[in-house]
Amino acid sequence: MLSFVLRRLAVAIPTLVLVSMLVFGLQKLLPGDPVLAMAGEDRDPQVIEQLRERYGFNDPVPVQYVHWAERVLQGDLGTSLRTHQTVTTLLAEKLPPTIELAVLSMLIALAIGIPTGILSAVRKGTWTDHLANVVALSGLSIPHFWLGILLILLFSVTLHWLPAVGYVPFGGDPAANLVAMIMPSVVVGGGLAAALMRHTRSAMLGVLKSDYVRTARAKGLLSPAVILRHAFRNALFPIVTMSTLLFGELLGGAVLTEQVFTIPGFGKLIVDAVFNRDYAVVQGVVLCVAAAFLLLNLIADVVYMLINPRLRRPR
Amino acid sequence: MSADPSVLPEDVVLAVEGLSIGFGGSPVNLVDGVSLTVRRGRTLAVVGESGCGKSITSLALMGLLPHPPARIGHQSARFQGIDPLTLGQRAFADLRGDRLAMIFQEPMTSLNPVFTVGDQITEVVLRHKKVGRSEALARAVKILNQVRIPAAEQRLSAYPHELSGGMRQRVMIAMALVNGPDLLIADEPTTALDVTIQAQILSLIEDLQATTGTAMLLITHDLGVVAETAHDVAVMYAGRIVESGPVEALFADPQHPYTVGLMGAMPQMGRREGRLLSIPGSVPAPALFPAGCRFATRCPFADDACRRSVPPATVVTPGHSVSCWKAPLEEHIVR
Ligand SMILES: Nc1ncnc2c1ncn2[C@@H]1O[C@H](COP(=O)(O)OP(=O)(O)O)[C@@H](O)[C@H]1O
Ligand code: SF4
Ligand SMILES: [Mg+2]
Numbered sequence: 001m002l003s004f005v006l007r008r009l010a011v012a013i014p015t016l017v018l019v020s021m022l023v024f025g026l027q028k029l030l031p032g033d034p035v036l037a038m039a040g041e042d043r044d045p046q047v048i049e050q051l052r053e054r055y056g057f058n059d060p061v062p063v064q065y066v067h068w069a070e071r072v073l074q075g076d077l078g079t080s081l082r083t084h085q086t087v088t089t090l091l092a093e094k095l096p097p098t099i100e101l102a103v104l105s106m107l108i109a110l111a112i113g114i115p116t117g118i119l120s121a122v123r124k125g126t127w128t129d130h131l132a133n134v135v136a137l138s139g140l141s142i143p144h145f146w147l148g149i150l151l152i153l154l155f156s157v158t159l160h161w162l163p164a165v166g167y168v169p170f171g172g173d174p175a176a177n178l179v180a181m182i183m184p185s186v187v188v189g190g191g192l193a194a195a196l197m198r199h200t201r202s203a204m205l206g207v208l209k210s211d212y213v214r215t216a217r218a219k220g221l222l223s224p225a226v227i228l229r230h231a232f233r234n235a236l237f238p239i240v241t242m243s244t245l246l247f248g249e250l251l252g253g254a255v256l257t258e259q260v261f262t263i264p265g266f267g268k269l270i271v272d273a274v275f276n277r278d279y280a281v282v283q284g285v286v287l288c289v290a291a292a293f294l295l296l297n298l299i300a301d302v303v304y305m306l307i308n309p310r311l312r313r314p315r
Numbered sequence: 316m317s318a319d320p321s322v323l324p325e326d327v328v329l330a331v332e333g334l335s336i337g338f339g340g341s342p343v344n345l346v347d348g349v350s351l352t353v354r355r356g357r358t359l360a361v362v363g364e365s366g367c368g369k370s371i372t373s374l375a376l377m378g379l380l381p382h383p384p385a386r387i388g389h390q391s392a393r394f395q396g397i398d399p400l401t402l403g404q405r406a407f408a409d410l411r412g413d414r415l416a417m418i419f420q421e422p423m424t425s426l427n428p429v430f431t432v433g434d435q436i437t438e439v440v441l442r443h444k445k446v447g448r449s450e451a452l453a454r455a456v457k458i459l460n461q462v463r464i465p466a467a468e469q470r471l472s473a474y475p476h477e478l479s480g481g482m483r484q485r486v487m488i489a490m491a492l493v494n495g496p497d498l499l500i501a502d503e504p505t506t507a508l509d510v511t512i513q514a515q516i517l518s519l520i521e522d523l524q525a526t527t528g529t530a531m532l533l534i535t536h537d538l539g540v541v542a543e544t545a546h547d548v549a550v551m552y553a554g555r556i557v558e559s560g561p562v563e564a565l566f567a568d569p570q571h572p573y574t575v576g577l578m579g580a581m582p583q584m585g586r587r588e589g590r591l592l593s594i595p596g597s598v599p600a601p602a603l604f605p606a607g608c609r610f611a612t613r614c615p616f617a618d619d620a621c622r623r624s625v626p627p628a629t630v631v632t633p634g635h636s637v638s639c640w641k642a643p644l645e646e647h648i649v650r
Contacts (some may be wrong), residue, residue: 004344071544212424212428214421214425217379218379219412219439219490220409220410234428309428
């Protein structure tokens with residue numbers, strides 16, 4: 001097991017290096033000059049030249065990359081060209097709300113998507129199945145931000161049950177934080193639940209047709225054991241894959257939802273950084289997301305090993 | 316068959332009369348009026364070409380054929396004093412894996428890949444018997460030894476993918492027999508296996524049947540398997556039993572033109588598909604079945620009466636009966 005994890009890490013590290021090169025290289029190809037953006041209105045050539053020297057923009061690109069990578073390895077992701085905060089500070093500040101939103105949304109998605117997916121596969125072709133499918137399709141086709149606005153109008157403006165905006169850090173006031181996160185998590189989680197439901201349903205439909213499920217019935221097992229023990233355990237593999245992908249996407253920030261509910265998360269940080277050509281921030285964010293993605297995939301691989309004996313003990 | 320006076324009622328483990336199975340909107344019964352009797356300590360083989368309805372018949376008898384979409388009808392059925400085909404889901408499930416067990420054609424996919432052999436065998440013990448885990452494990456080891464799996468105790472922790480096809484089928488047989496069923500239904504248990512393994516599994520089934528006395532319904536498309544393993548045989552064509560009786564009687568004096576054709580094409584032991592070389596043509600699609608004898612489209616003796624009305628079962632000798640207007644056949648072959 002440990003050797004498996006180490007082998008996976010050995011693959012993950014070159015991937016991360018490659019990602020960092022791509023990120024760094026692509027930044028250089030993007031149109032627009034950050035120094036011009038910094039130099040302000042008058043664009044004094046001397047100031048511009050000084051800035052170029054100071055930030056190392058006159059070095060060849062590979063040299064710039066190596067310098068940057070060295071600093072990254074020491075935990076220095078650079079400084080935002082705009083706010084002059086260190087990128088590490090920015091990440092530490094913006095990451096928690098996004099992670100919280102991702103975790104809460106994922107929990108909601110799993111809690112709704114998997115049971116309804118199982119139910120609708122078991123009751124395939126009945127009204128339960130049709131209803132679940134219609135709800136899921138609507139969930140997939142309604143834009144998150146629009147649903148968010150509707151919920152705000154209903155629960156905040158009309159009913160006054162929940163706060164419309166105003167993110168409170170979890171550390172500050174956990175209860176207020178959770179209350180503020182209800183609507184955004186439901187909005188994002190609901191959409192993911194729909195995707196998970198569809199996936200669970202089709203995985204279960206495949207497995208329920210399998211010979212070993214027929215064997216389970218031939219043993220006289222009752223439906224709960226057949227469905228949950230024999231079928232669901234095997235349907236779990238594609239569900240783990242799907243959940244990993246969805247969660248990874250969430251870590252990149254649910255941009256519009258964060259905007260609608262004014263959550264100071266990753267989504268806004270990325271958008272602002274890209275528009276302002278804030279290289280250091282964009283690089284830091286993408287690197288951070290890539291690392292999180294690789295970590296997630298590692299976790300998913302370990303989960304696979306745990307639930308799939310064919311991987312754990314290959315012949 | 317049930318008309319045979321030599322069969323004592325207490326010897327009959329399963330008797331089903333007039334079993335019919337159709338699907339969905341189609342009015343044709345794919346299985347039509349099938350009657351079978353399986354006797355204590357004996358093996359009844361149901362033999363017929365692929366697609367003739369053997370599997371859906373056995374699944375229906377196990378309560379494993381979902382209905383709807385299937386339509387299952389029968390005149391009567393008797394298994395250990397009850398009619399299983401009228402049981403509710405829960406009561407039928409109580410029989411399955413306990414008094415009534417089944418093994419399938421596909422050993423590679425019939426075991427659950429995520430559970431160990433030990434878990435899968437003890438599961439069926441714990442489901443039906445009031446015993447603890449250690450007793451269930453002991454029974455699992457015992458039955459694995461009986462199906463001649465080497466190092467049975469170590470195999471308990473093996474996963475299906477760590478076993479060969481033959482070993483997996485042995486595990487399936489062990490799982491079916493661990494609770495000492497009254498009837499074992501085996502649907503082409505050797506068809507998917509290599510030739511040498513086929514012979515081993517067949518002789519294992521034969522030996523187990525002889526030692527345990529379990530009645531067996533053996534489904535096969537292979538007359539070689541019938542000759543090797545069965546005591547009684549029912550020949551199925553297009554969903555109907557066309558001839559049935561003790562193996563010796565039927566092999567010595569086949570009466571139905573289809574049976575005669577099958578014998579002419581009796582495959583070598585181990586051949587995967589028994590092609591019916593001596594019977595021209597092929598089974599028509601169910602929608603094109605003749606109103607009368609379903610074999611009429613291929614039968615050299617067919618006439619208008621055959622096409623019009625279904626031939627009733629007639630007794631040739633006690634226990635041996637045939638459904639053909641032209642039986643006894645000798646009178647028609649010798650002009
Ligand atoms: N669920 C189903 N719906 C419709 N037709 C079916 C279904 N299952 C089996 N059949 C049909 O029933 C016939 C008998 O099938 P089967 O019992 O598997 O044959 P055998 O086991 O003798 O090869 C085949 O023609 C098959 O196409
Ligand atoms: S009833 Fe007629 S068609 Fe059918 S098998 Fe006998 S002779 Fe042939
Ligand atoms: Mg079959």
